[in-house]
Amino acid sequence: METIHSLTHPDAVDNGSEFTRVAVRALIARGSQVLLLYTERYDDFSLPGGGVDEGESLEAALLREVTEETGARDLKILAEFGLVEELRPWYKPQSDNVRMLSYCYLCDAHPQLGETALEHYEQANGMAPRWVELSEAIAHNEAVMAGSPKAGLSIARETWLLKRLARHLQLAA
Numbered sequence: 001m002e003t004i005h006s007l008t009h010p011d012a013v014d015n016g017s018e019f020t021r022v023a024v025r026a027l028i029a030r031g032s033q034v035l036l037l038y039t040e041r042y043d044d045f046s047l048p049g050g051g052v053d054e055g056e057s058l059e060a061a062l063l064r065e066v067t068e069e070t071g072a073r074d075l076k077i078l079a080e081f082g083l084v085e086e087l088r089p090w091y092k093p094q095s096d097n098v099r100m101l102s103y104c105y106l107c108d109a110h111p112q113l114g115e116t117a118l119e120h121y122e123q124a125n126g127m128a129p130r131w132v133e134l135s136e137a138i139a140h141n142e143a144v145m146a147g148s149p150k151a152g153l154s155i156a157r158e159t160w161l162l163k164r165l166a167r168h169l170q171l172a173a
Contacts, residue, residue: 001103004082005160009153011089016096018087023100024062025049026107027081027165028072033131034165035109037069040126042152044144045137047104047161048072048129058103066107069122070129071114078106081168084161088153104161106168134169138162 025047028035036045048069052061059077066072081104090098113129141159144151 001080001083003085004104004164005084005157007084007086007156007160009086009088009156012087013089013096017094018097018099019090019095020099020101022052022058023050023102024052024058024065025084025102025104025161026062026066026075027104027161028066028107028109029134029165029169030111030131032134032169034134034137034162035070035072035113036130036132036137037127038130038132039152040128042125042144042155043148044141044152044155044158045130045132045162046154046158049102049104059105062103062105062107066109068117068119069127070109071116072109072129073112073114074108074110076108078108080104081106081161081165084157086157100157102157134162134166138166 026049037048038045048066050065063075066075084102086100088098088100118127141155145155
């Protein structure tokens with residue numbers, strides 16, 4: 001998959017130890033709306049997806065994660081969107097940094113969502129799936145990045161991907 005963006009978090013440790021985490025993300029749009037996860041703890045919108053389990057294919061992980069987090073039905077992978085690579089500080093003592101590889105896919109799903117199967121920490125963080133106007137999600141995340149102490153580490157990646165999706169949808173229109 002083509003690398004479309006690389007990010008280095010300002011708090012990443014220069015020449016620090018690191019480990020790699022592989023994840024998948026789904027970009028699911030219906031007209032001007034996109035299926036996102038709102039997380040109350042961080043007051044942000046993010047793409048559904050998550051970590052790839054040992055021995056699991058990227059595509060299988062994507063279908064599993066998106067279904068668990070959103071309850072999406074009739075989920076289909078349409079095309080590769082691109083790889084985003086990040087270097088971020090890590091919060092556990094075994095490594096200074098994590099190199100996050102996010103494999104992103106354009107997908108389609110039925111507009112009506114089913115039941116989610118959120119993990120305990122996702123529930124505790126107030127995570128919930130929502131269909132949101134793409135422009136509103138971008139504006140919301142930008143406002144959070146500009147002035148909220150709640151901003152999480154992934155918001156820059158998520159907002160960049162949402163802007164790239166907006167450009168992609170304009171080209172496809």
